[in-house]
Structures are given as structure tokens and as C-alpha cells.
Amino acid sequence: MGPQLSVVAPLYNESENVQPLVEWILEALGTYPGTFEVILVDDGSRDDTWDRIAGAAGAHPDVHGLRLGRNVGQTAAMMAGFDHARGRVVVSLDGDLQNDPRDIPMLVAKLEEGYDLVCGWRQRRQDKLILRKVPSWVANRLIRRLTGVQITDNGCSLKAYRRDLLDRISLYAEQHRFIPALSASVGARITELPVRHHARRFGESKYGISRTVKVLVDLFTLKMITTFRSRPLVGFALAAIPMLMAALAFSLLWAYAATHFAPLKSEAIVFPGVALLWLAAAFYLAMLGLVAEVALSSERESAREIPTAWEVR
């Protein structure tokens, strides 16, 4: 029988933060009624983060360490922690002490009220305005707008999950900021709670503004996948319709020009050529939709494709 609560924190070059983080978490969970475990994931740090984690794991029976072969990024590191977490409830937080572990019991209590996912919402964010807060504000607005999931702060790592939800979403690439949107797509009940946020005490931030474009591409991808993953053919057919219309328009133009004017040889080529190009493109997209359907067919039967739900009593 595993513990009831798992706390997962990915760390990358956070050597000075390990000890205070463990102390904070253990202190915060001192009053937690159930059993718990803390999983610290070392994401291929180059400093002595791993030695500190190993030390902490040796000193406390509830603390476990996981060392990854190389630096794989926050999403995959979190996924590693989730895969090894045994708790019915899993809480993730940043390893840089900017999240406050004292908020954990509150998030868990909220989850028990009947949610699959409780997201932290950082109050009075202690980060640089131009580099961090403005891009984050824009990204959050875009994510809300495109995914329709009304979570104010998608970038906050402090979140509580029901195990059942984690079994249904698999994160890859840099998707950790889309957890609420991905969860919503499998039918999760989501809410948010204000949490405390602290300025960085040790070490350096690993974020920069360069990722904004990547986030935009990822967001577009996510939108497409969550909308059309169940029926890709529909999505591709929808995209093909404007092309068919264009093909039709140019055919009409051609017919009109052919009947009303005596066209030169060059004119007799351009309009039918354009019409055929649009037609070919539309046809190609429809075929691509079929390929996507074929690619998905075997995965569809997986039990993971069943949405998550609460038992009504």
C-alpha cells in the first residue's frame, strides 16, 4: 500500500535549494493526516544537486530521489516524478522555492471537494516585469481564449492532481503549461486557488523570453490536437473546403472568360491551372486526413481514451 499523497518537485541546478525545500515540505505536511512521500527529481543537474537530494533521502524515510540520465526539461522531469508517484493525490511544485509548500494542504483539501485538478494562482508574483510577467500575462490570455479553460495562471507549477487524471494525460515536449487544457480535454473538473509566491532566494532562473514563439506554435498544435484528435478527417476536410471553393471560383472565372472573350493562349492556361492547383491541394488535405485516421485507429481502443468521471452517490 503506497502513501496517500505524493509531492513531486523537479530540480535543475538547485543545489542550495534542496535542503530548505525538503524542510519546508516536511514542515508543511507535519499536520497532514495521511501518509505521504516527497519525490525530488534531479533533471540532469551539473552541480551537486543530486548529492544533496541523496543526502535528504537518506535522512528522511518519506523523501525519495530520482536522477535522470540527462537534462530533459521541466515537462519530462515532472512526468518522471508522476510515473514514480504512488499517491492517490499528487502535488507538483517548483524546486526553486518560489512556490510555498504551506499551500499544499489547502490544495489537497480543495481537490477532495470534488475536483480532478486544482491549479495554483500566484498572488503578487515576485518576478521581473518585462521578462516574465508580461509574456506570461499575454500567454495566459491566449491560452484561455483558445482553449476555453478559464484558469488564470497556467504557468504556476503548484498544482494538485487526482491519480486517475494523471493516468489519462501524458505530457511530452514542453506541455506542462497546457496541463489545464489537456486535462479539460479528457473531462477533468478543474478549479484554481490563490497561492503564495516568493522571490528566488538561491540560484538562477532558467526562463527567458525566447520561448514565446515556441509557446505560440505549441499552443496552436494543442488547439488542433484537442479539437480534432477524435476526428482528424473532419478537421482536414474543413480545411479543404475553402480550397475547393477557390477551385470552383477559378473554374467559373475560366468559363466566364472563355465564353465572353476570345482569350489568348496564355490566358487559356492560367485560370484552369489555378483551379486545378486548388483542387489538388484540397484532395491532398482530405487524403492526409485519412492517413491521420489510419494512424489513430489502433490507439483509439486504448482504455486511456475513456474520459475521466466522478462517481455520483
Add this chain to the structure above:
Amino acid sequence: MTAEGTLMEPTTERSDAASAAGRLVSVVVPVVERTDDLVALYRAFAGELDRRGEEHEFLFVFDGGFTAPPELVALSHAQDSVRLFSFARTFGETAALRLGIERSRGDVVVTLPAYFQVQAEGMGPLLDALRGGADLVVANRSPRVDSWLNRLQSRVFQRMLAGVTDRRFHDIACGVRVIRRPVAEALPLYGDLHRFIPALALREGYRVDEVAVPQHPNDARTRVYRPGTYLRRLLDVAAFFFLAKFTEKPLRFFGLVGSVFFGLGAVTGLVLLVERIAGQGIANRPLLLLAVLLIALGVQLMGLGLVGEIIVHLRSPHRRAYRVRERV
């Protein structure tokens, strides 16, 4: 494929391997291209391993078109530690290596070309490096004794790869590698990826070391291949580059290329539109064809990227980007 196997596997065997020096070493020899006297090769390397007190087995894998020399067959009858396998048709070096790894029983797998590429004395330092904690050790032929043309080809290949791999290798294509068994089994080997084995291992999160081993004079013969071979090599590098950078995010690649096409087409179309409004007819402008072609191509490329994304998304439950090195 690789990720499932290593998903939950804690690699605690490191310390055991370091302590037990007398474990079985499996030498896999893919006979795929050129061969020297295989019996002499066996005697040289087996002799060196015996001298070091290593227990060993040799697995020769003959690709289609190659037959085992009678002396070697006789040797394999005389000694259980020599095993021969033969493909019915040509499958290539990667397949031969995979078969050898699968059939071998050693805790350490050594891949060895079917000709004298390095001096047999090199086995010692290579095995020592593995027991010193590396997961894979690749030989770096040094000092080299071969012609400038060989060195130039090798140099160009390394240079091309330098931008693709996570680290710069000195002699990534060297066929002499010493690999820990679980690592050898976890490598995503298919197609012609054997040339990139050290880079693959590095990408999977294993520790890869290079050890300088003196080159054998037999390896010095000048090699010139047909143009098709060089083209294949180039495509291999391109495929590896794509796999390394975009396996998780195909849309980043296809989207980028697609939007360039789309953008060019849209600009051309806008220019035509402005000219049309200014009064110039477009029915006799082949430029219109170009604009539409570019737009259509752009949309198609993005669609292709999207299909890739959907496949990646649905495969993601079975794949993990991380590999756990240690647990406490």
C-alpha cells in the same frame, strides 16, 4: 520502443559491474562489407582478452552474400565460445549488430568490425573505461596511420555531425565500441543508425566516453566509395538530425518550412491583387500560378506536420523522454 524497456528501470548495476572484473564479454562481429582473415582477427582479439583474464564469446554475423570461411567453421565446432550466424539475404550492419546483441549473453557487448580497424591491445583501455563508470565507450583511432584522403572523409563526416549531436565526437564512425548490456539493448537501432551509436546513447541519457586506441595498418587502405554511398551517408545524417531535433515536435519543422512557402505565396498573391486593382488583368499572369502553388504547398506541409503531431500525441503514453539513472 526503447523507452518502454527503460521506463522504470533503475540502473543500479553500475556498481556491480565495476566490482566484478571477470564477467562475460561478448564480441559481436558484423561481416557486412570488407573482411580480413577472420580467424586471425579472432586469435588477435581473443588472445588479448585471454591475456587480460576476461571470459569471452565471439559472435560472427554474416550478412547475405558472405559465407563463413571453413577454418572459422571448424573453430566454432571446436569452441563453444565462437558462434556463427548467417542472414539469408542482405540486411546490413545495423541488423547484424542487433542480432548479435540479441543472441549474446555477456554483460559487456563489444562491437568489432570484421577487419583490423584498431590494434588488439586497445581492448584493455576500452574495457577499463567502461568499468570506470561509462555506459558506452567508443574507440577513437589515434594515432591514425592512414592516408590523408581517409582522414579527410572522416573529418568531413565528423564536422557534419558536430552540429547535430549533443557533443563533438572525434571518431564517431569507428566500429569498435564497448557497451554495457542494458544500454546495448535499449539503443533505438534501425535503418543505418549504427554509425550514430555513440550519439544515440548520449541522447538516451547514457554516459559515453572516447578512448584513444592505435589504428591498425590494415585500416589504412584508401577508401573511395561510389557517389551513391556518399549520398546515403548524407541522408543518414539528415535523418538523424530530424530524429534528434523534431521527433517530439514535428510541427515545429514542417510548420516552419510550410509557413515560409505560405508567406512567399501570400506576398506574391497580394502583389497581384494590388496590380489587379490598379487595372492590370491577371488572367495572363503565370505568376498567379506560382502564388497559388506556394500557398497550397505551404498548407500541405503544415497539414503533414499536424499529422505527425497527432501521431506523436497518441504515441506519447508509451514513450518517455527521460531515463532514470538512479533512485534513492
